[in-house]
Amino acid sequence: METNRASQGAKAGYHHGDLRNALITAGVELATDGGPAKVVLREAARRAGVSPTAAYRHFAGQGDLLLAVKIHAQQLLADAMERVAASLPPGDHPGAAAERRLAAIGRGYVGFALEHPGLFRTAFSHSAPGAAEDTGWGGVTPPADNPQYRSYNLLSQALDELVATGRMPAGNRPGAEAAAWSTAHGLAMLLLDGPMGRLPATDRDAVIVRTTDTIVAGLLVPRGHPGSR
Known part of the structure; x- marks a missing residue:
């Protein structure tokens, strides 16, 4: 239907x-x-x-249509990430809220992959040769106004919030997108196509929470450290 x-x-x-x-x-x-x-x-x-x-x-051809669908799929992925983050209860501490937001957008990312595997795979597909594929990003700083990279920019903003609230040392910030993104994406693919796809739902959900929490914890200033807030 x-x-x-x-x-x-x-x-x-x-x-x-x-x-x-x-x-x-x-x-x-x-x-x-x-x-x-x-x-x-x-x-x-x-x-x-x-x-x-x-x-x-x-x-002009199939590749151009695929690129348009890919961008649309990326938008839907970003929407899912934002919905999970928006569902968080309000917190009384900006630093704790920044931690929860980063974990939430990670869960939204993996959750979208599991709920919409076809769209998730399309979001990260390569268009056919000759398509008007964007070539302006080398994987470091994508254009802020390009909808194709909205999910990445959401991640960048969440990481910036961790630094701004004192939860993450500024020295940990360079390259943090790659570490967080590759971990979440790798988990999504293991759940879609790997042996983790056989996990019962409760175990799968626990793995998702554990992995996203571990991503956040690895970026933070240790509790009790003079730089923590």
């Missing part, structure tokens, strides 16, 4: 003159069902109720 509603929405978008978004919606459906390999321009056109020729007026 969900797929049918999305397909109807795509067709409605086209009839209102927004074929590009209708094709992206169809591509998101395809990614949800089967990951990046399923994002085929001809099939997206069929779901949107138009001919492949019409679709090619908006996307």
Whole structure:
């Protein structure tokens, strides 16, 4: 039923003159069902109720559609991270709140991967050769206004909050994104495709909490240290 509603929405978008978004919606459906390999321009056109020729007026090829769906998937990932962080109860100490926020966005990241594996894989897929792939980021400081890197920028902001509140030494800040991101991403892939995928739900959830808490703890000033607040 969900797929049918999305397909109807795509067709409605086209009839209102927004074929590009209708094709992206169809591509998101395809990614949800089967990951990046399923994002085929001809099939997206069929779901949107138009001919492949019409679709090619908006996307030069399959790689361009995949890039648009990839960016959309990244936005959904960032939304999930923010929702988990927003669900935290208010705290009375900025430093403790910063710790909880970092752990929460990590849980949101892994939770999205488990709930939407097709979209998660698409969010980190490579577009086909010739697509208008963004090449302006070398993995250090992505553009702040590029939606493709919103989840990364959420992580950066959470790490900055740890420093600002005195919870993390400034010396631990360089490269902290890589350490936190790679740990969360590695856990997500182990749960999706590795032996951890066989864990019962309660054990799986405990592993997620333990891993995200360990990421945070490894970045902090030790309790009782003169630099802690």
